[in-house]
Amino acid sequence: MSLYDVRGLKKNYNGRTVLDLPALTIDAGGMVALLGPNGAGKTTLLHILAFLLRPSSGQLMFQDQPVAFNSTQLHRLRRQAVLVEQHPILFSTTVAKNVAFGLKLRGLARREIARRVDESLEMVGMRAFAGADGSHLSGGETQRVAIARAVACRPQVILMDEPTSNVDMENRSVIEAIMREIRDAGKSAIIFCTHDLTQAARLTQTRLHLSDGRLNGADYENTFPTSVYREDNQIWGCLGHQLRVRMPSDAPAAGRVAIDPRRIKVAALQSDLVKPESCPGRVFQMVADGDEVRLMVDVGVPLTIILSSQAYQDLNPRIGDLVSVLCPPDALTML
Amino acid sequence: MSLYDVRGLKKNYNGRTVLDLPALTIDAGGMVALLGPNGAGKTTLLHILAFLLRPSSGQLMFQDQPVAFNSTQLHRLRRQAVLVEQHPILFSTTVAKNVAFGLKLRGLARREIARRVDESLEMVGMRAFAGADGSHLSGGETQRVAIARAVACRPQVILMDEPTSNVDMENRSVIEAIMREIRDAGKSAIIFCTHDLTQAARLTQTRLHLSDGRLNGADYENTFPTSVYREDNQIWGCLGHQLRVRMPSDAPAAGRVAIDPRRIKVAALQSDLVKPESCPGRVFQMVADGDEVRLMVDVGVPLTIILSSQAYQDLNPRIGDLVSVLCPPDALTML
Amino acid sequence: MAFFIDSFLSAMRLILGADPELMEIVGLSLRVSLASTLLAGGLGVPLGFLIGFNQFRGKRVVITLLNTLLALPTVVIGLMVYTVIARRGVLGMLNLLYTPNAIIIGQVILILPVITALTIAALSRIDDRYRRTALTLGADHLQTALAVLREARFGIVAAAVAAFGRVISEIGISMMLGGNARGFTRTMTTAMALEYDKGEFVLAVGLGIVLLTISLGMNTLLNYFQGRYAE
């Protein structure tokens, strides 16, 4: 049984299509990361998956049943899918009562409610604030209480919109640990948005990339504005004043390019791989991403390069090393 | 001339002191990062520095003049210090009018206003949204417009509360570039909060660490809950089920410890430095931080270790390597 | 000045004297006004929610009509209700005319648009995230409305207080539908109007001061309970 099935779903605002998903299936019990630039439609999609926003057209299936957005019984379905908003808001009462809200609605016994409130506040490190007024918490405190409030409900799926964007380092790993625990226990599925690609990489292999409301496979991390100029009968794009890339002959005078982080060639500066259009860059970050390694090189702009385990071993870069970077034409997509 | 001088400043809410700064001086024209866990008082401090919140006691000097929080002319001072809120809000009118707001107040000519609005929206990549309704933007779009709105005013100091927390990768580097440019041009000083330590490291050497409302030098990244147990006549703390640390004899049964990332010892697994209380961990991230390197090792919990350039060269770790980690007692602080 | 002092002294006399007739009049005024406010609130607040929460065609038309009804004069309400409940009217057999219940019917019609329109206004600025949060945590329509109501309480209480002030100080409907019958349907305002017609201005204002004193008492009570509730 799949958790969600999306068929030809669209959402329009004032005639602009901000979400356009011909087909998408999300399985039960897993963890899905939703990635994509600002305005890609991530929040919009989460609101639809939480049954809070009615799509303009198309169909949404939940656990193989079509969702009737005009049903008066929709709240029964909503109890299976709890959303933590991008900027959560707490009811203007105590933190504890905020967490108890969903539990009361589910008709739990008073003692069970008290137990779960304690437990979930403890989990996010906010138990000391149980009696505090929810409307006066700091940004990160609010976000953590909102997570506790959702987790306490133990729904089929928890939808989290940038759940750790305002959370401090310590609690970021605490929340990631909670997410992993929920996934491992198979209690609830988790669908979350994030702009932190290493976080997405740490937590799950199932990553959906949205851009302009559409699903596409391309990582969006390497998108840059370019200026285009002509030299030696060839059109060149220039990124961050240093990196030159060969552009297709029909490239517009200025625009944005996406560079596939898996197709960028990188070599030691001394190597014979160095070509005229390659440029030097300094390695400033390396992160494990499953079996691969994510290298970040400063070439005037921060460029992400994903290396296979083997390629990483071969290159063996160190932080601070200068490397030679080359973007072949097939790595480029004009946007 | 210093930009801000803080003397014995305190802020209380309901009898709780959330900010307590005996003395602090911030110089003009620089860039300062404000770090610290949730609830440390970062936002509170920024609000005070923006002259929006009156301290409970103590004095604030701005450009060597004491700030009179009850003055009716405070808005003149406020024009020198513009804040971008943690969760910014846009007036419910067009994006362009939002950016023009501060400029109109400053009595700029209509054409100058139009020019600056265009320029600053272009800067954050939101020019296409100039006519859109400010109240219906996505989280990251809102944050970017708010930054443009502040920058357009060209004040003495721009205060930014987690300015890129909801911003996508591409625009994160764009905004970091803007921040660098402002600093380099010496136009405005910038004081910003962030939970992204690598971002803070990328942008400035001047980092203030707040915790519980107080300034302290300790990085707050390695704080963990510990359980304490006794073995071999010695008190041990256990972090993330693997890492054992020797605790002082008066340690409570459970609590939180902070581990100084510069005092952690790390060695290759085969080395003779390995001791009984050391434990193995896998290197999953390395980031340049000025002259140092920030190593992240998974020992059940993610542990940050800061190595000097030399120590990094000596160890020469690779992503995925197993290393041996040891936390000497002097690296620990009980919280 | 002398006039105000006289009025004030008469008011003191009335209050301290605890004249049984005055007590009766005060009691009736309070009973009728509270009943009208509660009834109109019970109808108007949910109605305001229905209109304010939902997006539908013609919503602005409905709000414009509501605003228009805010100008419904008491004479019109009085005559319309009169026509229906008089001996010769459709509901004549209920013998409602010149009873406190008749006043309540008229007053509910008077303040229903006020409460509804102000509830809509109070909801207009409640952050939509409260509604979404209640829904996503599993609340049904009613539970969601209650959660949002809690957040909007200041505005809605203000609407109810304004409506209460409107009816307790209202004369036209009480006079036309109650009939100002001494001992039956005489309220503070109809008593005041009578004293005014008689030229006994001091007594009229004295009664007005008594009325304001009572209103002050009610609002102080309300303030106290709101304070306790907020804690």
Added chain:
Amino acid sequence: MAFFIDSFLSAMRLILGADPELMEIVGLSLRVSLASTLLAGGLGVPLGFLIGFNQFRGKRVVITLLNTLLALPTVVIGLMVYTVIARRGVLGMLNLLYTPNAIIIGQVILILPVITALTIAALSRIDDRYRRTALTLGADHLQTALAVLREARFGIVAAAVAAFGRVISEIGISMMLGGNARGFTRTMTTAMALEYDKGEFVLAVGLGIVLLTISLGMNTLLNYFQGRYAE
């Protein structure tokens, strides 16, 4: 039923007939009501801002007193103003009694508490970030208030509309301070009261329907301008 049809037909007749006397009465009602609403708005909205925006000792007391004043009966206002502006009163030499200006004075006193209290309520739920944002961008107190006012406009317009409805449908003050003098101070409501006194119920309700039609026109205009403004 027949009564309502009759009333409706007379209203049609009155409107279509464009009787000059009726036009004059309608004109006076509109002038007086608009003047009162604008004056009370000009005083009450800033007052509401002062009270709502600032934290001070006794704020809750002030709000309670305001709420109390919502129950100020027209008879009391009428008599108080009367005492001041009658020939024997302090302002007797101004000859204000039984003029439209006297009505305006009384009506302003009537709705000032309404507009102030509802402005405070409208502000109570405006996100504080709007205020902070205006301030940090360099707005002074007035500019900040205007920026927040823009965000609270729905609630404040609702307050003004309620106040306008209150005064245009109000009888007591117009009667007592205007005097219902034909051709001088006769307003729609005092004309209605007169017809009612004469027993001409059909005409009274007919005039009421004319009044509602005018109120509808005003609100439609307002809705139109609000719509344009919002765009």
Added chain:
Amino acid sequence: PADDHVLTMSTTTSTQASGLLDILLPAFEKETGISVKVIAKGTGAAIRDGMDGNVDIIFVHAKGREEKFVAEGYGTKRYAVMHNDFVILGPEADPAGITGQSDVAAALKTIATQKAMFVSRGDDSGTHTKEQQLWKATGLPLETITQTIVKKGKNREIQFDYPGGLGEWYMSIGQGMGKALTFADEKQAYVMSDRGTYIKYKFGRKEKLGLTVLCEGDDRLANPYGVIPVNPAKYPQVKVKQAEAFAEWLVSPQGQGLIANYRLLGKPLFYPDAIPAAQ
């Protein structure tokens, strides 16, 4: 009209509601160029207006109080203008059985002893004053309610006489004549009314009053109207010339003729008092 051509007059609602002023005032203005601004209210309030100097002239029907008004120096002189009369009305079924009774005191006494519902205006108006006098004339023991108010720092008493049964069969409603008629009709009760208002409610409307005249003609039921210019000795700014001009005109043959010939629904309403021959 220029300011000295405007006369302000306070009067009782009944003169205005009868429509008589709509005949008199235009004729007066045509002749003298003086327009009259009419402030209509209850008798008590109308007299108050004169005492406060808010108006130039008063036109009311409460003879005793009018004379006191002049005696206390508020008015220059009372001009007896006209009278009409009061009638006792009741339901056609006449449960108390007073039909044909020409002695009004006897009729009221019967109503009281039967405890048949009686509606009193109870508003201290001329009509109410008259009604209280008639109750006294029945010889029944009356009950009195005394209210004490403060006036100029001194206590003053206001009295209210009624024949008992307050709120049981004696309804004191404190409202104008029209409203008292409506009330009595609704409750099918007895009521005392001036003839003008009765005619209007009985014959002038689609929904006819369901009450009928059961007792009339007694001398004690006469209802005299007077007009009094406000005394310039008290209020120098009053337009005494114009006021006197109006009063004189009312008692002149023209004024009296118009009054005599005024018909409401074909029925005479007022009888001139200054020149009875004008009829």
